[in-house]
Amino acid sequence: MVNVGVIGAGLMGSTHARLLATAIAGAEVVAISDAVHEHAQRIADELDLSTIHADGMELIANPAVDAVVIASPAATHEPYTLACIEVGKPVLCEKPLATSAAAAKRIVEAEAAVGHRSVTVGFMRRYDPGYADLKARLDAGAIGAPLLMHCAHRNPSVHPFFDSAMIITDSAVHEIDVTRWLLGEEIVRATVLTPTPTSKAREGLRDPQLLLFETAGGRLVDVEAFVSAGYAYDIRCEVVGEDGTLELLPPATVALRTDNAESQAIPPGFRERFGTAYLHELQAWIHSIARGSEPDGPSAYDGFAAAAVSEAAVASLESGRPVDVAL
Numbered sequence: 001m002v003n004v005g006v007i008g009a010g011l012m013g014s015t016h017a018r019l020l021a022t023a024i025a026g027a028e029v030v031a032i033s034d035a036v037h038e039h040a041q042r043i044a045d046e047l048d049l050s051t052i053h054a055d056g057m058e059l060i061a062n063p064a065v066d067a068v069v070i071a072s073p074a075a076t077h078e079p080y081t082l083a084c085i086e087v088g089k090p091v092l093c094e095k096p097l098a099t100s101a102a103a104a105k106r107i108v109e110a111e112a113a114v115g116h117r118s119v120t121v122g123f124m125r126r127y128d129p130g131y132a133d134l135k136a137r138l139d140a141g142a143i144g145a146p147l148l149m150h151c152a153h154r155n156p157s158v159h160p161f162f163d164s165a166m167i168i169t170d171s172a173v174h175e176i177d178v179t180r181w182l183l184g185e186e187i188v189r190a191t192v193l194t195p196t197p198t199s200k201a202r203e204g205l206r207d208p209q210l211l212l213f214e215t216a217g218g219r220l221v222d223v224e225a226f227v228s229a230g231y232a233y234d235i236r237c238e239v240v241g242e243d244g245t246l247e248l249l250p251p252a253t254v255a256l257r258t259d260n261a262e263s264q265a266i267p268p269g270f271r272e273r274f275g276t277a278y279l280h281e282l283q284a285w286i287h288s289i290a291r292g293s294e295p296d297g298p299s300a301y302d303g304f305a306a307a308a309v310s311e312a313a314v315a316s317l318e319s320g321r322p323v324d325v326a327l
């Protein structure tokens, strides 16, 4: 049994804790920590946990904890991840790995100094059945060489503290990882343009945004990132190749036909859309720990590369000009 401690008991931390406690084989949640005691208490009551740590560092040091999930805000990821590396505990850190490329690089270097992988980054789309199928067919040559990729990332709404840069660092960072993973190439340049913002966005928020990525092999990827889309949580991805295209289908399993019309549900949020991906992500992580093998999911380097591309994209958002990625 792998005894897991979860840091951050908000939306994502409580989702991970619930899945680990109820749906993941070989795992048990033994401790929880949150800066706000009531948040930790709420999930501890729900899952019948007796150990709550006021400080995440105490949870990491707790000898009863074998492995750690970090789901606290991004600014806390670097110190918590470094502490896990220091005590030799496997850690699944939510995206983004850190708030700057320099901070992510410190994590990569700390892990390298120990000599083996212990960090997994929560880029869960790699575990989504749709994305996994798309990747397998692309790798099998179903559409020949990829040329272009079109993506859309639409959230119904986001936390009120979201700013224009977070549309890149917190939301489009998923497409940055998906681009590197699907195409197997680094992103070398980013350009971000913004239209007149939606009247539904908070004052000052540049939403939506259009991101253009150029890869080392000369492929182009466009991403519409729109976090006040209102209507649903809508994630799209289409790869255009020399012999055809591969496109994610809507995840609905049922179509309703009535009154001369057909409709299919679109998920209301990321927990519904990526529920299966979180499950597979956690199960793969727990299996690798139980086997004593290195985790095979997104690495600290993947977290660093995504942070470096995010930084270039944020610089482009500010200047309106293409910005080279410094890896």
Ligand SMILES: NC(=O)c1ccc[n+]([C@@H]2O[C@H](COP(=O)([O-])OP(=O)(O)OC[C@H]3O[C@@H](n4cnc5c(N)ncnc54)[C@H](O)[C@@H]3O)[C@@H](O)[C@H]2O)c1
Pocket (backbone or CB within 6 Å): 007, 008, 009, 010, 011, 012, 013, 033, 034, 035, 036, 039, 056, 071, 072, 073, 074, 076, 094, 095, 096, 122, 123, 124, 170, 270, 274
């Ligand atoms: N992979 C995904 O699809 C996905 C989805 C949502 C969130 N996330 C990521 O998960 C992380 C948390 O996001 P969220 O939406 O759950 O936010 P949230 O605000 O709902 O929860 C964050 C929690 O962390 C607590 N916290 C704040 N400072 C802390 C500290 N120093 N130590 C411990 N706890 C602290 C807060 O009190 C809160 O309960 C972020 O990095 C976010 O990007 C990932």
Ligand SMILES: O[C@H]1[C@H](O)[C@@H](O)[C@H](O)[C@@H](O)[C@H]1O
Pocket (backbone or CB within 6 Å): 155, 158, 170, 171, 172, 174, 227, 270
């Ligand atoms: O933290 C969340 C999460 O990563 C979701 O997957 C993404 O769609 C949201 O835009 C982001 O705010």
